[in-house]
Amino acid sequence: MNQSDDQVGLGPRRLAWMAVTETMKRRVPLDDVLEELSPKENLSPRDEALARAIAIVTFRRLGTLGRALNERLNRGPKDERLLHLLAIGAAQILFLDVPDHAAVDSAVRLAQEDAKLGHAGGFINAVLRRVARERDMILSQQESWLDTPTWLEERWVAQYGEELATKIAEAHRSMASVDISVKGDAAGWAERLGGIFLPTGSIRLVERTAIRDLPGFDEGAWWVQDAAAALPARLLHAKPNERIADLCAAPGGKTAQLAAAGAEVLAVDRSAKRLKRLEENLARLNLKAATRAIDAEKLDEAPFDAILLDAPCSATGTIRRHPDVAWTKSEEDIRKLSGLQTRLLDKAASLLKPGGRLVYCTCSLEAEEGERQAEGFLARHPEFVRQPIRADEIGGLDQCLTPEGDVRTLPCHLVSPEHERSGLDGFYVARFVKAS
Numbered sequence: 001m002n003q004s005d006d007q008v009g010l011g012p013r014r015l016a017w018m019a020v021t022e023t024m025k026r027r028v029p030l031d032d033v034l035e036e037l038s039p040k041e042n043l044s045p046r047d048e049a050l051a052r053a054i055a056i057v058t059f060r061r062l063g064t065l066g067r068a069l070n071e072r073l074n075r076g077p078k079d080e081r082l083l084h085l086l087a088i089g090a091a092q093i094l095f096l097d098v099p100d101h102a103a104v105d106s107a108v109r110l111a112q113e114d115a116k117l118g119h120a121g122g123f124i125n126a127v128l129r130r131v132a133r134e135r136d137m138i139l140s141q142q143e144s145w146l147d148t149p150t151w152l153e154e155r156w157v158a159q160y161g162e163e164l165a166t167k168i169a170e171a172h173r174s175m176a177s178v179d180i181s182v183k184g185d186a187a188g189w190a191e192r193l194g195g196i197f198l199p200t201g202s203i204r205l206v207e208r209t210a211i212r213d214l215p216g217f218d219e220g221a222w223w224v225q226d227a228a229a230a231l232p233a234r235l236l237h238a239k240p241n242e243r244i245a246d247l248c249a250a251p252g253g254k255t256a257q258l259a260a261a262g263a264e265v266l267a268v269d270r271s272a273k274r275l276k277r278l279e280e281n282l283a284r285l286n287l288k289a290a291t292r293a294i295d296a297e298k299l300d301e302a303p304f305d306a307i308l309l310d311a312p313c314s315a316t317g318t319i320r321r322h323p324d325v326a327w328t329k330s331e332e333d334i335r336k337l338s339g340l341q342t343r344l345l346d347k348a349a350s351l352l353k354p355g356g357r358l359v360y361c362t363c364s365l366e367a368e369e370g371e372r373q374a375e376g377f378l379a380r381h382p383e384f385v386r387q388p389i390r391a392d393e394i395g396g397l398d399q400c401l402t403p404e405g406d407v408r409t410l411p412c413h414l415v416s417p418e419h420e421r422s423g424l425d426g427f428y429v430a431r432f433v434k435a436s
């Protein structure tokens with residue numbers, strides 16, 4: 001970053017633009033792209049946070065931005081990078097607390113420094129100034145489904161019905177809360193952190209503060225984990241000294257819960273890099289687990305008392321946190337991932353002692369990665385029965401239970417009129433027991 005960059009806030013906008021473009025081109029998580037590109041821009045933490053905020057809101061409101069721009073482009077350019085530059089500019093004007101002139105001028109400057117877009121400065125200036133002038137009109141047209149790709153809308157309406165599916169789409173417009181899991185004394189930590197003690201046992205932070213600056217972070221008293229993501233490990237009811245495998249473990253939120261319960265945990269993950277992060281997280285928390293970087297399908301171990309399988313999935317249940325998921329995943333991803341989930345479930349079945357418990361979960365809203373997997377598993381494995389989950393095990397949230405006794409949380413669940421921090425990640429959880 002040079003000094004003139006600094007004066008007009010060019011660095012964070014350049015990073016946001018590159019991150020949106022690369023994420024769309026490569027269909028990979030925005031977080032991974034930001035992690036890869038950030039060091040090259042050498043930004044302050046504050047500017048990095050601004051870049052991230054711009055990129056995230058661009059994905060969160062991509063449908064709204066696309067329509068607003070299309071209507072003002074007069075059959076204009078189709079260059080993808082130019083459209084993304086306009087999108088991050090319009091996102092700042094419409095959805096962030098950024099002066100209009102900063103959003104417009106930085107977009108013009110970024111075009112001018114680009115070998116291919118140098119000519120487009122005047123055009124960008126005109127389009128973005130029009131967006132700013134017509135802001136109220138654009139924001140008054142906020143149909144519920146505008147920011148959801150059609151293929152996801154069709155799936156969710158088919159699975160959940162029009163009314164519930166619409167609530168899901170609307171919930172995706174808001175930022176997710178930050179929830180934490182604690183090693184102990186949840187009520188005490190809720191008070192110390194000024195958070196809300198949720199019925200499920202997690203704490204919901206109300207203020208947006210840098211996590212590392214909060215009391216208890218350095219001493220490893222708690223870790224960040226969505227309240228819904230904390231349910232699967234809790235539902236395994238780990239006991240001290242039980243041998244438990246966490247088959248897709250990194251970065252380790254659920255391993256930490258199992259280890260904190262006193263279990264002897266083997267944390268398995270295919271990615272050595274992600275497993276390293278798990279080890280760092282456990283070290284901060286002063287918790288212990290054995291780790292193995294291996295494809296769980298190839299794991300060869302003596303049978304376990306219990307297994308947690310938090311399988312890789314499309315992650316459509318985390319769109320509030322990762323709005324890029326809606327625009328980078330496809331039906332084909334769901335098809336491939338559901339095949340992997342089936343294989344991992346079969347492997348988990350073979351690694352369990354008679355009488356052992358298996359909790360299967362995914363952070364997906366798609367039935368192929370949830371309800372259909374449970375059905376298929378029980379049909380293939382008559383030696384297993386489902387152990388229905390009771391409402392009192394999940395803080396009385398009976399709206400999150402299916403008729404079969406599985407957990408199905410949605411982004412529109414746990415809505416609180418008392419505070420703006422509502423919602424849960426979309427998770428599916430089923431629990432099975434192997435015959436003795």
Ligand SMILES: C[S@@+](CC[C@H](N)C(=O)[O-])C[C@H]1O[C@@H](n2cnc3c(N)ncnc32)[C@H](O)[C@@H]1O
Binds near residue numbers: 250255270312
């Ligand atoms: C949903 S994430 C797990 C999140 C983790 N359980 C937690 O609570 O922090 C899925 C993980 O599965 C891992 N994974 C994907 N395929 C795998 C496989 N075949 N064997 C083992 N791990 C796998 C990925 O590297 C990823 O870390």
